[in-house]
Amino acid sequence: MGGWNEGYTTELQYTPYFYSELAPAHLSFAARSTGWRPPSLGDGFTFCELGCGQGVSVNVLAAANPGASFWGIDFNPAQIANARELAAAAQLDNAHFRDWSFAQALERADELPAFDIIALHGVLTWVSDENFDQVLRFIDRTLKAGGLVYVSYNSLPGWSETLSFRHMAHQLFTRVGDADGVPTRVLDLAQRLTDAGAVYFAKQSGLGGKLAHLRTQSSAYFAHEYLNSHWRPFHFTEVAGRMAEARLDYMTSATLMDSMTEAATTTAAAAIIAEEAGNDRIWAEQLRDLANNKTFRRDIYGRGLNRLNPVDQFLSLREQQFALAVPRADAKIAFVGPMGEMAGEAAVHHPILDRLAAGPASFGELQGLIPASNPAVALQALALLVHAKQILPVQEVVDPGPAQRLNQVLLSAYRVGRSYNVLVAPAARTGVVVGSADLLTACAVADGRGDDLADAAAYGYAILSTSGRLLHHEGRQLVDDEARAYLAEQMAPAFNGRIDVWRNLGVL
Ligand SMILES: C[S@@+](CC[C@H](N)C(=O)[O-])C[C@H]1O[C@@H](n2cnc3c(N)ncnc32)[C@H](O)[C@@H]1O
Structure with missing residues (x-):
């Protein structure tokens, strides 16, 4: 492993995944629905994702918003190569990738446009304080006035009971290496200690369930969540304080229910928070996190906040x-x-x-x-x-070409066993998250085998068999008619309903 990774796990690549909260259309709706004026997202707006991983979100959003320009920056060159390959395969001329560290991005900021939106998903918790500083300076330098920053991170108090498990996982990793083997080994060790009466495990009421769930996750997920040198969950007020250094004010949450008082706390807690915090929105938000034991925040900050008055808000909606x-x-x-x-x-x-x-x-x-x-x-x-x-x-789809091309590429990838969890929905200017049965159904429809469920399932089975993928159910391998019948069952929800929804969204 080279010395470029600044303590970040690069042994296992980050799983390709699409996060719909990053979509400019979603951020704009979140802002407007909570009474804030979003930046104008007409033709030519600019978006940058820092720590873009495999670039799936950037590519999908570029295909869904052909009039805008999208930039993805990540220091992992293997991931950036994959991101570029996906963009090239779909001929997305508005998706740009740079295999730069945050420090390099800051140094070379003059080579980039000014941005309307800068997004960081799953980054802040896992990087050093120095990297956090670089990110803030990059934002300070490149974000337009009125622009938005989306930032997600592990938050406190929700992560407090897991802090020492994470420490244990990381310590084991520093001793034995092997990011692939550590997850099972540390989970086994935790179980043995629990069975032996270790008080830490007994005292954390939610930890057992969390560790059981972790056993179902991939090694890549485990490595990126737990094995980085840097791992720090934040209280909301700490992040809000740091963001202020880049002249950013907290706007609202991209998780829409977090902004609804009746959904975010009990009624009694809401009354206490209102009395205690008054107009101090930052303090109120922190108290809400205590009221619902927040584990993960998806926040939207603005460079300059402008309130929409209620009339403007409803006229704009x-x-x-x-x-x-x-x-x-x-x-x-x-x-x-x-x-x-x-x-x-x-x-x-x-x-x-x-x-x-x-x-x-x-x-x-x-x-x-x-x-x-x-x-x-x-x-x-x-x-x-x-x-x-x-x-x-x-909204109306003006140019469906890029979305159609990327969807073809995503379906071709699925046919040969590379699964992305997303298809582009150009009418919604975003992607829709899909599962394997959805992708098989979409392949059948795209290849003219979507008229009849049994035929679509037979086609799906042929796709899986040709690429050497075996079908297992309840610990048994299914073949031929049994496999086709099982696939028909799995594909039925997509076949009987989702296809029509996708057509309305411009997916197919
Ligand atoms: C948890 S992943 C999130 C990836 C992507 N945002 C997503 O949600 O799929 C964090 C990413 O940040 C990148 N990263 C970490 N430290 C970095 C640094 N100093 N400079 C540039 N990229 C960095 C990693 O390579 C990794 O792809």
């Missing part, structure tokens, strides 16, 4: 169109938020979902369908549905 992102039959009006599940209101949510089942509709129209046409109630209902990824804000 009035013409916004929304579309279903799941089949109507799969839409649920129970929403999982920071305090667990919150019930929606049937009289509000059902008319909205029923209308969207017939095709996209504007905020103004949807507002007219709910009791008393109350715009604040309509906005809350739509924000809950966006949070649950059941609906998406949409």
Whole structure:
């Protein structure tokens, strides 16, 4: 391993994954729905992801927003090579990648445009204080006035009970090396110590469940989460304080339910926080994290915050169109938020979902369908549905070419066993996260085998068999008719509903 990695795990590459919270369309909706003015996202806006990993998010967003320019920066050259290969295969001329460290990005900032949005997902917790400084200086230098920064990180108090397990995993790694073998070894060691009555493990009520879940995760995930030299969960106030150094103010959360008081705390805690914090938004946010034991934050900061007054807010939302992102039959009006599940209101949510089942509709129209046409109630209902990824804000697709090309590349990759978890949805200016059965179904439709479920499943089985992928269910390998019948079952939800949703979103 070379000396360029600054303590960051490079032995196992970061898993390619798409994170929808990074999408400019999502950040813009999060800002507007909480009463803040987002930057204009017309043609020519600029977006940069620092620590872009395999560049999946940058490529998908570039394909979904062909009028804008997207930059991905990451010091891992193998990952940047993969990112460039994906961009080249789909001929995305608006996706640019640099295999630079944050220090190099700062030095060479003159070679980059000024940015409307800078995003860092899963970076801050895992880098040194020096890297954090470089990131802040890069933002200070390259973010436009009125621009947004998206930043996610492991937060306290939610991670406090795992701190010593992480220390133990990292210590074992420094002793034995082997990022691939350490996860099982440290989980076994933790289990043995638990069984032997080690008090740390007994005292942390949520840790056992967390470690059991960790056994189901890949070594690559484990390595990137636990084995870096640097690993630091932050309190919200610490990050807000550091961001202020780059002239950034906290705007809102990209996790929409985190911004809804009734979803983020108990009613009694909300009253205490309101009384204690008054207009101090930073203090209120920190107290909310204590109230719901926050483990992960996805924050939006602005360089200069401008409030939308309520009239501007509703005027700016009035013409916004929304579309279903799941089949109507799969839409649920129970929403999982920071305090667990919150019930929606049937009289509000059902008319909205029923209308969207017939095709996209504007905020103004949807507002007219709910009791008393109350715009604040309509906005809350739509924000809950966006949070649950059941609906998406949409716009007219001007140039579907880049999205179609990238989707073809993603499906071709799946055919030969390389799975990305995403397809581009150009109408929503973002990607939709998909599973294996979805990808098989999309392959069948794209290849003209989507008229009949049994035929699509037979085609799916042929794809898996040709690329040497075996089908297992309940510990047994399935072949031929049994395999085709099982695949038909797995592909049915996509075949019978999601395909129509994807068509509305421009995916197929
Ligand atoms: C946890 S991964 C997140 C990747 C990507 N943002 C995603 O969400 O899929 C963090 C990334 O930051 C990159 N990174 C860490 N330290 C860096 C540094 N000093 N300069 C540039 N990239 C860095 C790593 O190579 C890695 O790809």
